[in-house]
Amino acid sequence: MVIWLNVIHNPGTHHPNDRSIASLGVRRRIDVNPIRLFETTQGSNDLGAGLPLAKLIASDISRSFSPRRCHMSSLSKVVITDFITEPLHYERSVLDGHAVVTALDVMSEDELLGKVEDADALMVYHYFHLTRKTIDRLTHCKVIVRPGVGYDGVDLEAAAARNIPVCNVPDYGTNEVADSAMSMALSLGRGTHFLNSRLRHNRGPWSVEQAAPIPRLTGRTFALLGCGRIGTATALRAKAFGMDVVFYDPYQCDGLDKSLGIRRVDSLEELLRSAYILSLHCPLTEQTRMMIGKEEIAMMPEGSFLINTARGGIVDTNSVVTALQEGRLAGAGIDVLDQEPPAADSPLLQAWRDPDHPAHDRLILTPHSAFYCDQGAEEFRTKGAKEVLRALQGQPLRNQVN
Ligand SMILES: NC(=O)c1ccc[n+]([C@@H]2O[C@H](COP(=O)([O-])OP(=O)(O)OC[C@H]3O[C@@H](n4cnc5c(N)ncnc54)[C@H](O)[C@@H]3O)[C@@H](O)[C@H]2O)c1
Numbered sequence: 196m197v198i199w200l201n202v203i204h205n206p207g208t209h210h211p212n213d214r215s216i217a218s219l220g221v222r223r224r225i226d227v228n229p230i231r232l233f234e235t236t237q238g239s240n241d242l243g244a245g246l247p248l249a250k251l252i253a254s255d256i257s258r259s260f261s262p263r264r265c266h267m268s269s270l271s272k273v274v275i276t277d278f279i280t281e282p283l284h285y286e287r288s289v290l291d292g293h294a295v296v297t298a299l300d301v302m303s304e305d306e307l308l309g310k311v312e313d314a315d316a317l318m319v320y321h322y323f324h325l326t327r328k329t330i331d332r333l334t335h336c337k338v339i340v341r342p343g344v345g346y347d348g349v350d351l352e353a354a355a356a357r358n359i360p361v362c363n364v365p366d367y368g369t370n371e372v373a374d375s376a377m378s379m380a381l382s383l384g385r386g387t388h389f390l391n392s393r394l395r396h397n398r399g400p401w402s403v404e405q406a407a408p409i410p411r412l413t414g415r416t417f418a419l420l421g422c423g424r425i426g427t428a429t430a431l432r433a434k435a436f437g438m439d440v441v442f443y444d445p446y447q448c449d450g451l452d453k454s455l456g457i458r459r460v461d462s463l464e465e466l467l468r469s470a471y472i473l474s475l476h477c478p479l480t481e482q483t484r485m486m487i488g489k490e491e492i493a494m495m496p497e498g499s500f501l502i503n504t505a506r507g508g509i510v511d512t513n514s515v516v517t518a519l520q521e522g523r524l525a526g527a528g529i530d531v532l533d534q535e536p537p538a539a540d541s542p543l544l545q546a547w548r549d550p551d552h553p554a555h556d557r558l559i560l561t562p563h564s565a566f567y568c569d570q571g572a573e574e575f576r577t578k579g580a581k582e583v584l585r586a587l588q589g590q591p592l593r594n595q596v597n
Pocket residue numbers: 344345346365368369372420421422423424425426443444445446447476477478479480482483504505506530531563564565566567
């Protein structure tokens with residue numbers, strides 16, 4: 196727990212300036228109008244230790260700036276580790292009065308050192324893995340919230356061992372991911388991306404003649420690996436485009452195929468052998484890690500397509516590049532990679548960047564953006580903050596995953 200001094204001013208009076216605050220040993224000042232919050236250099240973990248300094252600051256401010264009233268309060272500390280930056284209006288609209296929220300905007304777990312140990316709650320996005328290394332140093336943490344669907348980036352066991360619940364936000368962007376998967380499938384399957392790339396690089400006539408074969412999409416098999424929320428939403432879209440939709444998902448209950456009017460198969464191999472377009476919608480787990488590699492791609496019919504909007508770790512991307520190069524795959528749409536952003540010498544990135552690379556015209560790459568839309572961002576941020584608040588207030592959690 197960090198000790199905070201709240202000073203509420205009369206409108207129109209002067210606010211303490213930064214120099215006077217710094218001279219009192221105040222580490223940081225955050226303004227949330229009309230309340231001013233000062234984090235002291237003392238007092239972490241102990242209200243008593245922080246009190247004398249807080250009183251000193253209060254009396255100094257009283258002398259110099261005549262505040263209407265000063266009081267001590269202990270607010271929780273909530274840290275957003277990555278991806279989200281100021282302004283934090285969605286989080287603050289939920290947590291103001293209960294917690295002080297800061298966003299660190301770091302790209303690696305190592306950068307968290309010294310910044311999160313006394314946090315009461317963490318909100319972590321997808322830029323790095325939150326491992327035991329950090330989790331074991333959390334002394335006050337009541338919850339780790341992943342304001343998103345996939346929680347493969349958080350060490351659930353390490354959190355459980357410290358009795359820290361981990362929660363996700365599973366229901367903010369189902370349609371957007373399905374739209375993104377479908378837009379890649381249509382762009383590749385209809386030749387849009389290929390023809391656009393040929394024209395851009397001046398590689399063909401202003402004509403569809405001499406382009407690679409562009410088979411009719413209607414009636415082709417759209418194969419889903421995983422048929423949960425996003426898989427189902429994608430299935431409905433593919434059906435609307437007249438495709439024959441099939442899925443493999445050993446954990447789904449009986450009857451989903453009938454209720455959606457799609458087919459179910461009982462093995463990955465059967466799914467792969469039938470796939471004209473293979474779209475991945477399962478989580479990254481120990482079971483699904485590298486589930487699609489060279490052998491699996493070889494089972495797909497020659498000239499088929501692969502779409503990955505799930506997690507990079509499910510696919511061996513080097514095998515995808517080779518298969519594109521060899522023409523085994525007619526195209527690939529990739530939103531997620533095992534390493535994000537990819538290393539500059541990643542074969543996939545090179546193929547995508549180099550117009551002369553044989554895979555170039557058949558590869559769509561997006562920066563882990565399938566989930567994103569403005570309204571969805573408001574939803575996952577607000578829902579994530581509400582889960583934090585429930586944990587801080589000791590209320591039942593909605594989406595605990597460990
Ligand atoms: N690219 C993005 O922006 C983005 C956004 C949201 C989610 N995602 C990813 O999409 C995944 C799916 O999201 P969702 O909302 O549909 O989740 P979900 O939990 O509703 O569905 C996942 C489905 O995968 C199935 N599954 C699990 N293991 C499987 C296996 N070994 N083989 C086949 N199926 C398996 C489950 O039974 C479940 O039906 C998430 O886990 C996340 O990693 C990506």
